[in-house]
Amino acid sequence: MTETAATGTLEQALAHAERLLEHDVAQAIEQLGEILQVAGGHPAALRLLALARSVEGDTQGALDILIPLARTQPNWALLHVDLGMLLGRSGRGQEALDALRRAVTLKPELPQAWRALADHLMAAGEQEAADAAYASHVRYSTHDPRLLEAAIALAENRIPTAEALLREHLKQAPTDVAAIRMFAEVAARVGRNEDALHLLERCLELAPGFDAARQNYALMLYRSNQPEPALVQLKYLLATEPDHAAYRNLMAVVLCRIGDYEPAIRIYADLLQRYPDHAKIWMSYGHALKTAGHADRAVDAYRRSLHLQPGFGEAWWSLANLKTFRFSAEDLAVMRQQLTGTELTEDDRLHLEFAIGKALEDAAEYAPSFRHYARGNAIRRGQLHYSADETSARVQRTCAHYSRDFFAARAGMGCPARDPIFIVGLPRAGSTLIEQILSSHSHVEGTMELPEVASMTRSLRRQPGAGSAAPYHDALAALDADALRALGEQYLARTRIQRKTAAPLFIDKMPNNFMHIGLIHLMLPNAKIIDARRHPLAGCFSAFKQHFARGQSFSYDLADIGRYYRDYVKLMAHFDAVLPGRVHRVFYERMVDDTEGEVRRLLDHCGLPFEASCLRFFENARPVRTASSEQVRQPIYREGVDHWQHYAPWLGPLESALGPVLENYPDVPDRE
Secondary structure, eight states: OOHHHHHHHHHHHHHHHHHHTTTOHHHHHHHHHHHHHHSTTOHHHHHHHHHHHHHTTOHHHHHHHHHHHHHHOTTOHHHHHHHHHHHHHTTOHHHHHHHHHHHHHHOSOOHHHHHHHHHHHHHTTOHHHHHHHHHHHHHHHOOSHHHHHHHHHHHTTOHHHHHHHHHHHHHHOTTOHHHHHHHHHHHHHTTOHHHHHHHHHHHHHHOTTOHHHHHHHHHHHHHTTOHHHHHHHHHHHHHHOTTOHHHHHHHHHHHHHTTOHHHHHHHHHHHHHHOTTOHHHHHHHHHHHHHTTOHHHHHHHHHHHHHHOTTOHHHHHHHHTTSSOOOOHHHHHHHHHHHTOTTOOHHHHHHHHHHHHHHHHHTTOHHHHHHHHHHHHHHHHHHOOOOHHHHHHHHHHHHHHOOHHHHHTTTTOSOOOOOEEEEEEOTTSSHHHHHHHHHTSTTEEEEEOOOHHHHHHHHHHTSTTOOSSSHHHHHHHTOOHHHHHHHHHHHHHHHGGGOOSOOSEEEEOOGGGGGGHHHHHHHOTTSEEEEEEOOHHHHHHHHHTOOOSSSOGGGGSHHHHHHHHHHHHHHHHHHHHHSTTSEEEEEHHHHHHSHHHHHHHHHHHTTOOOOGGGGGGGGOOSOOOSTTTTGGGSOOOTHHHHGGGGGGGGOHHHHHHHTHHHHHTTSOOTTO
């Protein structure tokens, strides 16, 4: 037989074996065995044999073939796709990531490889990289020229181009579910979450089995503060693929949002078996452990994250943010060395600056500590678009809108339930301490900083009655008694998932809700409102040295913080005047000096009998989801009252911005 004929016969035999794989695996294995007897070690035959083993359910047998074959065939893209898929199925997520990355590097036009890679990146907490991989999946799986052009624009983050192309395409093909899903991604990237949700709902209406769209839908529900329906979608997905790592990661994230930390911790522990070398999962694991009260295990998780990625600024800050943790001299040296790296991302740099500031503060090196805090704040301030003038104007409009007559005309309206206790004020003013004290009472459950009130203001802004100057306040003013009652009932329904006990009362300690006292009073007139207040210099500087995950854009400049504190005092003084006695104020310094007296007054305001457990709040083992989580697991200490004085030489801009509010504290200036 000639060499050409032999080659032709071998190719035919391989093609026949590949066809057999579709309907007769045993015969295919037999055929491949014969081929390998004649052409021992033939790569294509070995790959097909591995696929056959996989079809039979012998994943390990398939891997025993593919792993050594991949070493001898480093440039065969399809082989690395097969290997990545099998490794993922075997729970070896980190190795699967490596194989799939190699595959798409060798041959980008492999949509199934991009999709699998995106799933593993999502499972590993790499959201931005996962989004890019999903975009590449769409790009390479699309054959319609216009849709292909839109997919390329989406992959390259040219959002206006992608939006225009998709809008035109959907005029011609309104039921193209792939295009609808892409359009939802466009809406999500520009922050139109509600539009994205509607598009994904349409997608699933047309194609209920479109799991990729359902996964996007669950993620968007979570991002839109709808954890309960997000859980429904994830349970649906996990019913068919219970080991899908990306679904499980998102499940853990949602469980943490609703306060179910122990099952989330178990999911993260399982994911770390699959992705043991992934720093972000170790950090997420640490966050869940910390909140659930497992501080030592949290430190170990953060340390593991940093062992894998020494320049991971957020993990360093997570250690600092435990508050009770102390860095060693070696830790400080490593952080300083990492800060000199030229490849450091801006986010890593700002987190390191805050962490080093904390390490130096604990070492009583206050001047260099302040310099690092200031650098970290400057980086973050540059990333945000905050205007102190806009905040002042907003407060002025609110004061003008809510008068005594306004509330008198609506007396008796709203939902009569007294379940919520709202703790408001500025962050770092003692709200977590008050929450811990109250939640140590048998009738009160602590939850977290709930975003429901802010979500309701966004819904009100979209109502037809909203004007331009004070949109949600105008819409609120147009509501009748039934609508105000419905608002209160809606708040209670949406927060119910956060309540884990039978306690009749629960706490919402979102500090920024001080901006929405009018809404809270109108929809829940019997709910209690507590204002946590702290000395202006102590509270404001504490906010300045705290890097918040989100929501406190005013806190990265001393003058901005001072003005914000003044606006807060002004607004609360206004509500004291138009709703006398409605808000109970707790001054942090008085709580430290006379804990029992202040606790008794607090409980009286909430209509609760005194319980000694409220004085032993530090024994309460409940999850605490704020920066003060470890501090409130200790008895009250006085150090926090005067600690800001170590930084007094550098607080001039703050003092100037505070003006008469500082001079008159704890009283309120007449004209503030």
